[in-house]
Amino acid sequence: MADLTTNFVGIKSPNPFWLASAPPTDKEYNVRRAYEAGWGGVVWKTLGEAGPPVVNVNGPRYGAIWGADRRLLGLNNIELITDRPLEVNLREIKAVKRDYPDRAMIVSLMVPCEEAAWKAILPLVEETGADGVELNFGCPHGMSERGMGSAVGQVPEYIEMVTRWVKQNTRMPCIVKLTPNITDIKQPALAALRGGADAVSLINTINSITSVDLDLFAPEPTIDGKGAHGGYCGPAVKPIALNMVAEIARTPEMAHLPISGIGGVTTWKDAAEFMALGAGNVQVCTAAMTYGFKVVQEMISGLSDYMDKKGMVATSELVRKAVPNLSDWQHLNLNYIAKAKINQDLCISCGRCFAACEDTSHQAIAMSEDRTFTVKDDECVACNLCVNVCPVEDCITMEQMAAGAVDPRTGRTVQPEYANWTTHPNNPGVVTAAE
Numbered sequence: 001m002a003d004l005t006t007n008f009v010g011i012k013s014p015n016p017f018w019l020a021s022a023p024p025t026d027k028e029y030n031v032r033r034a035y036e037a038g039w040g041g042v043v044w045k046t047l048g049e050a051g052p053p054v055v056n057v058n059g060p061r062y063g064a065i066w067g068a069d070r071r072l073l074g075l076n077n078i079e080l081i082t083d084r085p086l087e088v089n090l091r092e093i094k095a096v097k098r099d100y101p102d103r104a105m106i107v108s109l110m111v112p113c114e115e116a117a118w119k120a121i122l123p124l125v126e127e128t129g130a131d132g133v134e135l136n137f138g139c140p141h142g143m144s145e146r147g148m149g150s151a152v153g154q155v156p157e158y159i160e161m162v163t164r165w166v167k168q169n170t171r172m173p174c175i176v177k178l179t180p181n182i183t184d185i186k187q188p189a190l191a192a193l194r195g196g197a198d199a200v201s202l203i204n205t206i207n208s209i210t211s212v213d214l215d216l217f218a219p220e221p222t223i224d225g226k227g228a229h230g231g232y233c234g235p236a237v238k239p240i241a242l243n244m245v246a247e248i249a250r251t252p253e254m255a256h257l258p259i260s261g262i263g264g265v266t267t268w269k270d271a272a273e274f275m276a277l278g279a280g281n282v283q284v285c286t287a288a289m290t291y292g293f294k295v296v297q298e299m300i301s302g303l304s305d306y307m308d309k310k311g312m313v314a315t316s317e318l319v320r321k322a323v324p325n326l327s328d329w330q331h332l333n334l335n336y337i338a339k340a341k342i343n344q345d346l347c348i349s350c351g352r353c354f355a356a357c358e359d360t361s362h363q364a365i366a367m368s369e370d371r372t373f374t375v376k377d378d379e380c381v382a383c384n385l386c387v388n389v390c391p392v393e394d395c396i397t398m399e400q401m402a403a404g405a406v407d408p409r410t411g412r413t414v415q416p417e418y419a420n421w422t423t424h425p426n427n428p429g430v431v432t433a434a435e
């Protein structure tokens with residue numbers, strides 16, 4: 001059976017599934033039950049410095065986007081960091097860690113951008129026996145207006161400086177959590193590396209307004225007639241998070257920087273994808289908030305089955321497995337030719353493929369009088385839109401043309417070797433025979 005144990009920056013956990021810093025990890029009651037349900041680790045809800053209490057809104061703090069079946073696809077929140085007293089959190093962290101020594105316990109921190117503030121809080125966390133700290137440079141609302149959270153995470157120099165302070169003032173491993181609300185994720189990640197970070201985690205939430213109340217004329221969630229932007233997460237952000245993880249993993253200077261992947265992880269498959277693109281483990285928030293702590297059990301059994309089927313015995317065999325296949329567009333094989341194929345036994349004659357292709361793409365699907373839909377190979381460019389709009393899984397597939405076959409659209413013979421073809425250096429869209 002596959003061994004799911006992970007060792008992330010020296011922190012051991014029985015599986016790669018950690019709960020991300022958020023409401024599921026904000027108190028002892030939650031974290032004990034999360035561990036009992038099987039979570040390998042938690043990142044405790046972000047702590048701030050002792051002092052004036054953090055006060056949350058007393059109205060709706062979430063907005064959402066749903067699919068047609070009302071499944072939650074995206075969640076938006078305007079919650080702040082913990083609003084519980086520092087000493088209560090620290091006491092609870094210590095008690096839980098003592099009782100679950102085999103689980104990872106990371107403490108998320110966000111204090112003002114002053115060395116004294118970091119120096120003051122780090123020994124308090126160390127004293128709890130926690131395994132490490134995660135620096136929250138990501139929250140896009142509420143705290144950033146006070147010069148914390150993403151206000152730090154958007155300035156690489158600040159990230160480097162604060163990370164260095166933390167590394168100088170604690171022996172605990174330091175994970176830097178990155179905000180996606182920037183242009184180039186590599187810059188803050190490189191800054192964290194320069195500052196001495198042991199790892200990066202990403203993504204925190206994305207700036208968002210999910211909807212507007214058209215009677216009140218205010219963004220939702222609406223508090224007494226007003227709304228503010230919040231942080232977006234859940235399945236909808238997974239593609240953005242995957243790309244950011246991949247961007248870091250494929251950068252040579254960061255090839256050895258451990259990554260904790262976060263953003264829309266809902267199933268074992270999402271987790272496996274993050275890991276294949278470079279994440280050493282994953283963190284989960286929205287899926288637990290939607291389905292409860294036991295959602296981790298499907299993740300554990302699914303990943304274990306998958307690894308068994310692939311003959312992988314350790315998660316390290318999966319981590320970065322897809323990174324060598326990450327490429328840039330100009331290196332894609334333009335000699336690879338596929339055509340759409342419609343399985344008539346599965347087709348329900350809804351005509352979505354026809355409407356999409358005829359009206360917006362390449363007019364490559366024919367409709368007969370009895371609503372039989374067929375692909376015109378001499379028009380099909382294999383764009384995949386018909387596959388994506390078809391409501392029946394696997395009804396339309398893309399079939400690769402064999403070497404030696406002639407593409408009826410271009411008259412080009414499919415070459416046996418990618419190496420025989422190259423893209424034109426000044427115009428990557430033009431394929432020419434290689435020397």
Ligand SMILES: Cc1cc2nc3c(=O)[nH]c(=O)nc-3n(C[C@H](O)[C@H](O)[C@H](O)COP(=O)(O)O)c2cc1C
Nearest residue numbers: 020021022046077136204233234263264284285286
């Ligand atoms: C209600 C809520 C509160 C959150 N609070 C924090 C926080 O205190 N610190 C932090 O680093 N991230 C916080 N996050 C962000 C999550 O840790 C995570 O990065 C984000 O939700 C993406 O993961 P997901 O798609 O699995 O939800 C919060 C998210 C939500 C939904």
